[in-house]
Amino acid sequence: MRGVGKRMGWAVVVVLALALVAYAGPKASAQKTTAKVSVAKLGFSMPLPPGWVVDSKDPTKFYMQGKAKTHYGKVESFPLGSKTLDSFITTKLSDSKIDVKNRRTVGDYRGYEVISSKPGEGVILELDIQKGKQVIRVYFHVPGEDFPKLENGFRKSFSSIKLK
Known part of the structure; x- marks a missing residue:
């Protein structure tokens, strides 16, 4: 059972990282810089x-x-x-x-x-x-x-x- 908990922990970290990238990504790309x-x-x-x-x-x-x-x-x-x-x-x-x-x-x-x-x-x-x-x-x-x-x-x- 211990192995399952570690895998679940990594899965949570990966999901949180993806959520953070998805949240930050559109904001960064939506900002247009004017030359x-x-x-x-x-x-x-x-x-x-x-x-x-x-x-x-x-x-x-x-x-x-x-x-x-x-x-x-x-x-x-x-x-x-x-x-x-x-x-x-x-x-x-x-x-x-x-x-x-x-x-x-x-x-x-x-x-x-x-x-x-x-x-x-x-x-x-x-x-x-x-x-x-x-x-x-x-x-x-x-x-x-x-x-x-x-x-x-x-x-x-x-x-x-x-x-x-």
Whole structure:
């Protein structure tokens, strides 16, 4: 009878261990982490839309998983020099068709949200933010046919930008 008690004891331990794994498992897998692009030298951070990741080789670049060549973005900065933000954008996008251009603020900083396109090259939704004597530009580039279904996610990311 002693052997039966030991086997029962091990069975109880195994059942309890399985119950603990089953209880902890779904919670851990249900938590989704949102990728975030952060550029410390610019004091910039932004959560990415679901399914987008930061490039492991260049933390200023990001892309949609499985579609890095066609669905991508970047954070970059440019000196403003003596230009206004408006003239900077016009010059920077002189070879693109500007479809929409709206004023936007990020914290205490002013900027413009621009949708531009080039035939056969896709659509770019960008946010150009003036921070002192520089412009921080963050953009998403996708094929034109995918833009309408991804636009809301891009705008949510823009709305969550933090600048220090």
